[in-house]
Amino acid sequence: MSTHEDVLSSENLPHEPERATLEGKNKFMGFWFFLGGETVLFASLFGTYLALKNSFGDAEGTPSQELFGLPLVFIMTVILLTSSLTSVYGIYHMKNQAFKKMMVWFTITVLLGASFLGLEVYEFNHYVHEFHHTFTAHAFGSAFYALVGFHGAHVAFGLLWFLTLMFRNAKRGLNLYNAPKFYLVSLYWHFIDVVWVFIFTVVYLMGKVG
Amino acid sequence: MADNTNSNYQDQFFKEKHKEEMKYQVITFAMMIAFTIIAFGLVVGDFSKYLVVPIILVLAVVQVLFQLYYFMHLNQKGHEMPSLMIFSGVFAAVLTILALTTITWI
Numbered sequence: 384m385s386t387h388e389d390v391l392s393s394e395n396l397p398h399e400p401e402r403a404t405l406e407g408k409n410k411f412m413g414f415w416f417f418l419g420g421e422t423v424l425f426a427s428l429f430g431t432y433l434a435l436k437n438s439f440g441d442a443e444g445t446p447s448q449e450l451f452g453l454p455l456v457f458i459m460t461v462i463l464l465t466s467s468l469t470s471v472y473g474i475y476h477m478k479n480q481a482f483k484k485m486m487v488w489f490t491i492t493v494l495l496g497a498s499f500l501g502l503e504v505y506e507f508n509h510y511v512h513e514f515h516h517t518f519t520a521h522a523f524g525s526a527f528y529a530l531v532g533f534h535g536a537h538v539a540f541g542l543l544w545f546l547t548l549m550f551r552n553a554k555r556g557l558n559l560y561n562a563p564k565f566y567l568v569s570l571y572w573h574f575i576d577v578v579w580v581f582i583f584t585v586v587y588l589m590g591k592v593g
Numbered sequence: 594m595a596d597n598t599n600s601n602y603q604d605q606f607f608k609e610k611h612k613e614e615m616k617y618q619v620i621t622f623a624m625m626i627a628f629t630i631i632a633f634g635l636v637v638g639d640f641s642k643y644l645v646v647p648i649i650l651v652l653a654v655v656q657v658l659f660q661l662y663y664f665m666h667l668n669q670k671g672h673e674m675p676s677l678m679i680f681s682g683v684f685a686a687v688l689t690i691l692a693l694t695t696i697t698w699i
Binding site for chain 1: 603604607608611614615618619622625626629632633636637642645646649650652653656657660661664665671674675678679681682683685686687689690691692693694697
């Protein structure tokens with residue numbers, strides 16, 4: 384075995400394996416830079432939504448007070464918050480080099496994320512069929528689906544990212560090459576949760592209050 | 594041999610440390626759920642709009658700070674650059690939202 388291989392898959396990983404190599408450090412730094420950019424991207428969608436949430440033009444539209452149902456949003460929020468905690472458990476086990484336990488917690492995270500996505504699909508479907516609240520109906524609809532839908536797309540991408548990493552590394556175990564990858568996907572997952580906290584507050588709760 | 598014992602001690606130390614961190618993560622989670630329930634409760638409770646909206650916005654910001662500092666480990670060592678990056682993002686985000694809601698479409 385070459386020394387390079389030896390270092391990457393050593394029996395005892397160093398403390399903080401996600402930042403132990405130069406590649407890991409660069410990924411860590413670059414990913415936070417990306418998250419800063421994502422913050423601005425979501426801000427532009429939030430700003431658009433806030434400006435257009437009462438704009439219906441000539442179209443007949445349902446105002447947000449009548450449209451949104453809080454129980455479903457509450458369930459979705461709890462599911463996503465819980466999935467954030469389960470991915471923290473995954474990283475906890477990664478730091479203790481317990482690969483199997485990490486995989487179990489990430490599997491739970493993926494299941495919770497998928498049920499969140501399923502509920503969101505149901506919600507959108509409900510709006511379209513019961514209220515004719517569509518993407519092209521009016522400015523409120525466009526801004527709503529652009530913001531919430533873009534977040535949903537992030538959830539879908541996060542799920543694919545988790546699944547890809549888990550399948551690809553299932554037989555490899557934990558090493559210095561994939562530890563940064565698992566760390567980053569969990570950061571991404573937390574960021575999705577951060578955005579959702581603002582979505583449920585600004586879109587649903589403030590929409591309900593009026 | 595001596596080296597081995599030393600690394601065992603180190604392992605033990607880090608395991609304890611991770612456990613300690615995990616305790617804070619679970620507390621963070623409990624706080625976030627509590628804030629969420631309070632926010633939903635305020636909206637369902639039919640209070641004045643001018644009271645509810647500022648409170649739920651503050652709750653959201655606090656919740657997000659918890660998430661950033663505990664779940665995303667911004668409170669740990671070596672996170673100076675990440676903090677700089679994410680807070681520059683937040684700065685630009687605030688400007689963007691202000692511009693869009695006050696100038697562009699209104």
